[in-house]
Amino acid sequence: MHSLVGFAILGVDWQELKPFIVLGLALGGAYALSGVGIVVLYQTTGVLNVAFGAVGAAGALIAYWMIHHTSLSQWIAYLVCILFGGVVNLVYGVIFGPAFAKRDPLVKMMGTLALALILLGTMGWRAPAGGAFVRFLTLPTTNHRYEIFGASVSLTQIIALVFALVLTAATTAFLRYTSLGTAYRAVANDREISATLGVPVRRVEASAWFGSGLVCGCAGLLLADLYTSLDYSALTFLVISSLAAALIGRLRSLWATLAGGLTVGLVQGLLTPYGRVTEYRAATPFVLSIIALLWLSRTRVVTISRTAQ
Amino acid sequence: MSTTSAPTQNQIEPARPSLRVDREITFRAVVILAFLAIVMFLLPSVLGSDWIKTFTSVAIYSVVALGLGILYGRVGMISLGQIGLLAIGTWTATRLNYAFHLPFPVLLLLTGAITCVIGTLIGLPALRLSGLYLALITLMAAGAVNIILSAINFPNGGGGFTGHTTAVDLSGLAPVRRPAGAAGDTAYYRYVVVVCALMFLLALVHLATKAGRAWASIRESEPSALASGVNITLYKMWAFALASFMTGIAGGLLASQLGQPTIYGFPIQDSLTLLAVVLIGGIYSLWGAVIAGSFMQLVPFIFQAEWNVNANFLLIIFGAGLLQVLLTAPGGLADQVPKDLAKLWRFISGPLRRGAPA
Numbered sequence: 184m185h186s187l188v189g190f191a192i193l194g195v196d197w198q199e200l201k202p203f204i205v206l207g208l209a210l211g212g213a214y215a216l217s218g219v220g221i222v223v224l225y226q227t228t229g230v231l232n233v234a235f236g237a238v239g240a241a242g243a244l245i246a247y248w249m250i251h252h253t254s255l256s257q258w259i260a261y262l263v264c265i266l267f268g269g270v271v272n273l274v275y276g277v278i279f280g281p282a283f284a285k286r287d288p289l290v291k292m293m294g295t296l297a298l299a300l301i302l303l304g305t306m307g308w309r310a311p312a313g314g315a316f317v318r319f320l321t322l323p324t325t326n327h328r329y330e331i332f333g334a335s336v337s338l339t340q341i342i343a344l345v346f347a348l349v350l351t352a353a354t355t356a357f358l359r360y361t362s363l364g365t366a367y368r369a370v371a372n373d374r375e376i377s378a379t380l381g382v383p384v385r386r387v388e389a390s391a392w393f394g395s396g397l398v399c400g401c402a403g404l405l406l407a408d409l410y411t412s413l414d415y416s417a418l419t420f421l422v423i424s425s426l427a428a429a430l431i432g433r434l435r436s437l438w439a440t441l442a443g444g445l446t447v448g449l450v451q452g453l454l455t456p457y458g459r460v461t462e463y464r465a466a467t468p469f470v471l472s473i474i475a476l477l478w479l480s481r482t483r484v485v486t487i488s489r490t491a492q
Numbered sequence: 493m494s495t496t497s498a499p500t501q502n503q504i505e506p507a508r509p510s511l512r513v514d515r516e517i518t519f520r521a522v523v524i525l526a527f528l529a530i531v532m533f534l535l536p537s538v539l540g541s542d543w544i545k546t547f548t549s550v551a552i553y554s555v556v557a558l559g560l561g562i563l564y565g566r567v568g569m570i571s572l573g574q575i576g577l578l579a580i581g582t583w584t585a586t587r588l589n590y591a592f593h594l595p596f597p598v599l600l601l602l603t604g605a606i607t608c609v610i611g612t613l614i615g616l617p618a619l620r621l622s623g624l625y626l627a628l629i630t631l632m633a634a635g636a637v638n639i640i641l642s643a644i645n646f647p648n649g650g651g652g653f654t655g656h657t658t659a660v661d662l663s664g665l666a667p668v669r670r671p672a673g674a675a676g677d678t679a680y681y682r683y684v685v686v687v688c689a690l691m692f693l694l695a696l697v698h699l700a701t702k703a704g705r706a707w708a709s710i711r712e713s714e715p716s717a718l719a720s721g722v723n724i725t726l727y728k729m730w731a732f733a734l735a736s737f738m739t740g741i742a743g744g745l746l747a748s749q750l751g752q753p754t755i756y757g758f759p760i761q762d763s764l765t766l767l768a769v770v771l772i773g774g775i776y777s778l779w780g781a782v783i784a785g786s787f788m789q790l791v792p793f794i795f796q797a798e799w800n801v802n803a804n805f806l807l808i809i810f811g812a813g814l815l816q817v818l819l820t821a822p823g824g825l826a827d828q829v830p831k832d833l834a835k836l837w838r839f840i841s842g843p844l845r846r847g848a849p850a
Contacts, residue, residue, distance in 0.1 A: 231624060231628075279819075282819055283818075283819075286818075287623060288623060288624040289570060289623040289624045289627055290818055292624055292627065293767070293771075293814065294814075296764055296767070296768070296814065297768070297810075297811040297812070297814035297815045297818070298811065299764070299811070300764065300765070300768060300808070300810050300811035300814065301807070301808050301811030301812065302811075303761065303804075303807050304804045304805060304806065304807025304808035304809075304810075304811065305804070305808060306804075307802075307804035307807065308802050308804035308805060308808075311804075420635075423631075423632070423635060426628065427632075462639075462642075462643035463639060463640065463643055465639045466635070466636045466639040466640065468632075468635075469632040469633070469635040469636040469639070470632075470636060472628065472629075473629055473636070476617065476621065476625055476628060476629045476632070477620075477629075479625065480617065480621045480625065481620075
């Protein structure tokens with residue numbers, strides 16, 4: 184299928200690459216979305232939440248169950264999915280956040296690992312996957328398709344990308360111009376001094392947990408649709424792609440995280456049509472985050488006092 | 493031990509500590525020997541074949557847990573890539589098995605050596621990174637290994653580097669060989685226990701000598717270790733090499749245990765579970781590794797095959813246990829259980845002693 188204006192990139196026709204670019208950008212948007220949620224939470228509380236994917240997957244499973252086993256409107260199901268993310272994160276943050284507050288970032292991360300294991304176990308028990316039974320969660324927006332630059336794009340894919348852009352911009356503005364945003368930045372800088380100055384540290388942290396949880400629910404919903412099927416185990420480990428995005432943003436810059444997420448999605452998508460490497464495309468987030476980590480560690484500082492993070 | 497001669501008053505005081513140390517070491521040796529005797533001779537005589545296969549896996553995963561225990565508990569370097577490394581070890585052993593007809597111990601050692609080199613390379617970033625970032629980079633490495641091994645598949649008697657053939661008829665394919673004279677499940681189980689005991693001995697020797705002291709000082713404070721002349725690069729790499737070697741040996745044993753291993757035996761999730769069970773078992777104790785191996789292999793077996801309970805419950809328990817360990821019991825079960833038992837004993841024996849005549 185060669186079009187008249189077609190040109191080939193490494194032996195693959197440009198026209199054939201288009202759908203993969205669309206797919207890659209949409210997935211990249213969802214990765215970036217989660218990445219931004221992860222970075223904001225990490226900056227405020229010092230917790231790198233590796234349960235992000237598990238919470239999103241659990242929310243999506245609940246939405247799936249509500250759509251198929253209750254007579255409620257599917258929009259309520261989606262709302263419940265998003266709220267579930269917020270509530271689970273909030274509950275974890277309120278109960279365990281203060282207990283872990285003075286610990287090493289690694290220990291904080293392991294705490295969320297425990298949350299991920301609990302959620303994985305619950306999902307495996309209540310909603311076992313496997314066999315011929317496959318769940319699909321198709322958002323109604325997926326049926327609206329548009330033709331953009333000759334490629335067919337679904338509304339869900341557009342939402343994923345636009346939402347990522349909007350969230351990044353909105354979060355940046357929120358951190359800069361609102362008083363709560365200033366409190367976030369103060370807590371990120373130094374928790375103890377902020378507390379001394381009268382910043383309600385626990386409430387600020389709780390709001391960060393809740394906010395990032397809402398993002399987590401949205402990302403779970405979008406990924407359950409964009410990623411061919413609702414496979415809770417795969418969705419749980421899609422957090423690795425978001426971590427890659429967050430690491431490219433040095434766990435600090437929101438715009439770099441956005442760029443990182445889009446890059447991971449795009450590279451993964453573009454590798455698909457290349458027969459020789461297509462099997463390895465799933466390694467993209469791993470390889471990119473290894474590169475990002477090595478880049479981060481190119482200079483080494485021996486820290487004797489407590490770390491500022 | 494000439495403790496029978498009547499000591500003068502001055503000699504008693506210095507003599508006591510060494511006597512106590514001797515007693516403690518003797519006690520430990522007796523406990524370990526009794527444990528090994530039960531594991532090697534009593535268990536096979538009372539348990540069925542399924543149980544023996546499970547206990548073989550327990551022994552193998554104890555060694556994997558031991559590797560992680562040394563890295564994180566002794567040196568303070570976290571690794572979430574140990575299951576990926578185990579997969580590399582198993583793949584290497586399978587490949588060597590189909591490529592050459594080596595005696596089993598040679599095959600094991602070669603597998604250990606190759607995994608040691610790969611593991612040390614994966615551990616290289618540990619010289620620069622620590623804590624959270626090291627955890628992430630090792631997790632990412634394990635994920636990449638998983639995808640590469642899924643793409644090239646485990647060897648099944650084919651040619652070339654990967655040794656994988658897509659031929660439909662594999663009826664003539666022999667499973668990965670077992671050592672001569674240990675083809676049966678029980679004999680192989682005993683063989684595995686002996687090899688694993690040797691790995692624990694290797695760890696013990698390291699911990700009791702210069703390497704163990706260097707690791708302890710690195711764990712406590714890297715700048716002080718550096719200041720007191722510890723070669724940090726050498727000892728960090730040494731720890732990774734030792735842990736990788738052990739994991740490679742475990743991989744070699746696992747290849748023969750499984751017969752025809754596949755990548756599905758090494759999901760990324762297991763790397764996370766391994767960390768949880770190692771912490772729950774007790775990261776600072778060698779017994780903790782044995783407990784971790786049991787949690788990883790024996791408890792799921794009991795849950796599923798014996799009690800018919802969904803094994804996913806275990807993940808919930810592991811998650812809760814991990815939170816508990818992180819927040820209140822950093823020493824894990826290996827540290828907590830003896831303490832609790834001692835408390836219980838004092839609770840029971842207290843009233844009895846009070847009641848006794850002075």
